[in-house]
Amino acid sequence: MIVAHALAGEVDVLAFDIFGTVVDWHGSIVRELAQLQPQVDGDAFARAWRAGYQPAMARVMSGELGWTLIDDLHRIILDGILPQFGLEALDEEARRHLNRAWHRLDPWPEAVAGLQRLKRKYILCSLSNGNLGLLTRMAKRAGLPWDCVLSAEVFRAYKPDPATYLGVARVFDLPPARVMLVAAHHDDLAGARACGLRTAYVERPLEFGAGHVKDVTARPDNDMHTKGLEDLAGQLGC
Structure with missing residues (x-):
């Protein structure tokens, strides 16, 4: 039997970085x-x-x-x-x-299935520096099942400005600790963590192409470390 991560019942909203995390730019x-x-x-x-x-x-x-x-x-x-x-x-x-x-941009192979599983239990939103029109058209084409599209455009601030991370918590009327940022970039996760959000790292070793493999070594500062969004769904009990 798979035992869910301790945070499975501690967060309500999963906010996703997009470029590199959900889609293969x-x-x-x-x-x-x-x-x-x-x-x-x-x-x-x-x-x-x-x-x-x-x-x-x-x-x-x-x-x-x-x-x-x-x-x-x-x-x-x-x-x-x-x-x-x-x-x-x-x-x-x-x-x-x-x-x-x-x-x-096309999603990573397991991304849509992972998001669909996660959506059964959590509120899913984007949290990207991409603008609303871009993110909405991308989601429509790729089948990304967001409950809400949030963007730097909403907060008029780019990540890692605290206004973006805290803005998600404010939109859903939650304390920051009930929101988790999911991203393939440690600087983004550090910004979220500094604002009190939970963090989940996603391995994307091929983000820059097969000729430029990225180091995806786990870092202890993150609450979770995952190999993809299906893995995240499994760890969160979905």
């Missing part, structure tokens, strides 16, 4: 490039696009840019890297379509 962007621009190194392109993510958000957090949706930051980054890959001639329609690739 690297593999999805590589597939998009293979269809649209097969001559381009999709692995390098995907990693270059993602590498611009934190610096772009830092421009907003520093006040250099006003509040900016992730769709718009993705477009700024995209326009900046296109010349590096010989794609500066792409017209506006092609650029817009490519930028929307982030709306079409």
Whole structure:
């Protein structure tokens, strides 16, 4: 008999990081490039696009840019890297379509089944820096069964700003300890933990592709360590 984790009855809401945790951004962007621009190194392109993510958000957090949706930051980054890959001639329609690739990211193989199991017992919501339109279209296409779509856009603050983590607890009128952040990134989990949330790490060794395997060693600071969302569901008694 499988014994559920001690936290199985201690949390009500599971809030999920999305990019890399629930969906495979690297593999999805590589597939998009293979269809649209097969001559381009999709692995390098995907990693270059993602590498611009934190610096772009830092421009907003520093006040250099006003509040900016992730769709718009993705477009700024995209326009900046296109010349590096010989794609500066792409017209506006092609650029817009490519930028929307982030709306079409595929889930990890076990993600949807794991979420469906977890939903039987817990409230599930996204907690992503992605904007509401992006997250909603992604969920619709991929079949992600959220009870609620929450985003940095709702709180007008990017993770790891405390307003995001505490905002989830406020939305559901819960103490922070009744909310668990599920993520494949230790910095995100540390931010949540500092706000009193519970934390579950998800192993995603191939987040950056098979050529750049990520260290997914367990860290004792997290409440839970899982190999995927099906594993999380099992540990939480679903």
